[in-house]
Every structure is written in structure tokens, then in C-alpha cells.
Amino acid sequence: MNETGTIRVQVNGKERQIRPGITVGALLEDLELQPGMVVVELNREILERDSYGGVDVSEGDTIELVHFVGGG
């Protein structure tokens, strides 16, 4: 944790300051994302959807949040 009381993580290629002690599930909630609509990769490991509430986000984590978009 730094002096602002937050931790630094990379989310979709951008650095974000988030509150410490947060789970992946809570992060999705903060970002207003429905868990059923996204797939989460934490430090290159894909997370099972039902594990989001039990996995903590830590300082320096790299998180990718992906979903389906139009494509050919």
C-alpha cells in the first residue's frame, strides 16, 4: 500500500489505483461490470468465474478483463 492508501495494479494495460484488500469480484463491482459478461485473467492465469469473490487483488497484479465484441 502507498501513502494514498491504495494499491497499484494494471487493468487492461492501464495503471489503476484501487483500494487494498479487494477481491476480483469486488473490483468488477467497482467497475460496474457483470461477472457473467467478462472473463478475468489475473497475471496470465484465467480465473474460474465462481472464484472471483475469493481471489484477492494484490499490489502489482496485472489484470485483463475481456469480453466478446463484434468480429468476423
Place this chain on the structure above:
Amino acid sequence: MSNAMIDEARALDGPLFIGDVEFTSRLIVGTGKYATNEVMVDAIRASGAEMVTVAVRRVDLDRTKEEAILHHLSPDEFFLLANTAGCYTAEDAIRYARLARAAGFNEFVKLEVIGDERTLLPDVHATLEAARTLSDEGFKVMAYTNDDLITALRLEDAGCVAVMPLASPIGSGLGVVNPYFIREIKRRLEVPVIVDAGVGTASDACITMEQGVDGVLMNTALAAADDPVRMSHAMKHAIIAGRLAYLAGRMPSREIAVPSSPTAGMLD
């Protein structure tokens, strides 16, 4: 598809099985590049396609959530085929495929590993490598590839449930540039051969199906038409027409006329 024309086509042609999943429509469509989501949904419905492709991308956290395709297309109505478009290495394509499968819809993936930005031609070595890995992991791989017989055979050996040679480069609308190779690939493979990419208009789709292939996958031909919904209707008819013409067996072509009416019985 859901009208009398479809029933007629069904009576004249068998279903298409891809990896044990049964489809009535032989047209697979993409969901990219439409002007609006409403037009996309109307066009896809008009095309009669049951299987639709989608891409895996980062959620844009700064923008509206409207870009999520699942807000517009119901997975109950369409069979979602996730692609690995935009990947230039086997490793990336495998990563995208795994992410797509984690979305929880099915184990199908449209494998696409691009080797060149200008032509978007596939890197067939990387495609083969990824196809082997993904098939081993239980994926049902539908592999986009060049119109090259040897690669197509290797992809089948690798366990792909469908092999998808291009008609011509992605988004080019040039139609089938090499019908002979497409026919030979179809003759030699046991898994379905779906021609993917390059179809520009209805005649292209019809000619492609007349080569005997099992189906056609298209996106830009619909999305970039002035009227995508009308073009989707046209493509639905073209795919059925080409398929039935192939099954019917065309007359031999000859470079001299043969009268259709009797030459006997003419008046003096």
C-alpha cells in the same frame, strides 16, 4: 432460418454437422463492422445463420458497455463461435481461445493466426501449431487457412473439426480466386470445409457453394453492403442456390448451341 424456404432447403439437403453439432444453415456470419448493433441483429436474422462469430477483446473501461456483443445477441438464439482474430502468434491465439472458452458457451474456436498485415493471409505453421495444442486441450477447432491442400490435410490430422480455406483475402470481396484448390480440398478432407473470407456478393457465395464445400463464413460482404439486411437475404438465397445446384449436378457446358425444341416436326 425459419420459413417455408428453409423447410424446402431442408427437404432437399441434409444438415451440416460440425463437431457433432447440427446446423441447418450453411451460412456462418460475423458480427463485426456493422454501422449499428440494430442493423447487425436484423442482418444476421435475415441471413438465417445459426452460427455467428465474435471476437475477444479487452473491455473498454472508459466507455459505455454497449460494445459487449452479448447485450445484443442472445446465446440462446445463436451458436457463438469465438475467433482469435488479430493474433499473429500461436501463443497469442491459444491465449485468446482459452479466454473465449472461459466465457462458458462452448468449446468451439475459430482459429486464426495472421502472418501478414497487408494481405491478412494466415501463418499456416503457427496455425497448425495452435491447432494441435488446442485440439489436445479439447477445443473444437475450426481453422482459417490458405487455399492450400497440404495445410488443410495437416489441419485435419491435427484434429480440427472443420477446415476453413479462404476464397480470397479477408475483407477483399474478390470472390473465389482459386476454385480448383477449393474443390480439391473438399474432395480430400473428411471434416467439413467451410470457405472463410473473400466473398463479396451473392454470386460469389453461390459459386463458392457450387464447388461442393459444406458452408461459407462471411462478414464484410454483409456489414459493408449499402443495405446489409437486404444483402443478408440475398446471401441466404445464394448459399442455398449454390448448394442445391452442386447437389443437383450441373449440365455439361459446351461451346456450341444445342436446340431445346425438337428439330423434327417442322412445317414444310
